[in-house]
Amino acid sequence: MLTIYGVYRSRATRNIWLAEELGLQYKLVPVIQANRLKDPTAKDASLNTRSPDFLKVNPNGKIPAIDDDGFRMCESLAINHYLAKKHGGALAPKNAAEDGLMTMWSLWAATEVEPHSIEIVYNRISKPLAERDPKKADDAVAALRAPFTTLG
Structure with missing residues (x-):
């Protein structure tokens, strides 16, 4: 059976979403990022990216x-x-060319779109109001115009 280690609001969402799209049965094991915990090594700490049990699954933490x-394996893409x-069925590449395109567009989204999108979300939604920087969000919106023009 497929087991996905991670939490929503992390890149694990990519894998959860695809598993749902594919209709796969899977088990989700919540693993929180260690930097979100006051003391990730405490005996009562939630399973996290520094927990010995998780490091057996992914030594990269x-x-x-x-x-x-x-x-x-690790790495969401x-x-x-x-x-x-x-x-994948219809979602799987049918040949080397489709596989290349799948890789290309996945990396394009990760490098050209995601960093700017994260900046927008952080500075318009996620951060406490006092910590938001509207200029950073506006700059990120402007930076997305160029990559999105390639989509026609």
């Missing part, structure tokens, strides 16, 4: 990670490519 019947190729 990052979420997401998966265990697919004993096959373990790599996990999605693996799941798409293994279970």
Whole structure:
């Protein structure tokens, strides 16, 4: 069975979303980022990215990670490519060209869109009002115009 380690509001959402789109049965094991805890090494700390049990799954100490019947891997985009190729049906690449395009657009989204999108969300929604920087959000919106023009 597929086990996804991570939490919503992290890149694990990519893997959870794809598993849902593919209709896969999976188990979600909540693993919180250690930097969100006062003392991630405390005996009563939630399972987190520095917990010995999680480090057995991913020695890098990052979420997401998966265990697919004993096959373990990390990195959300790599996990999605693996799941798409293994279970994807219409979502899987049919040949090397489609595989190349799938990789290209995944990396494009991660490098050209995601950093600016995160800046917008942080500075318009997530951060406490006093910590938000409207100029950073506006600059990120402006920075997205160029990559989005490539979509036609």
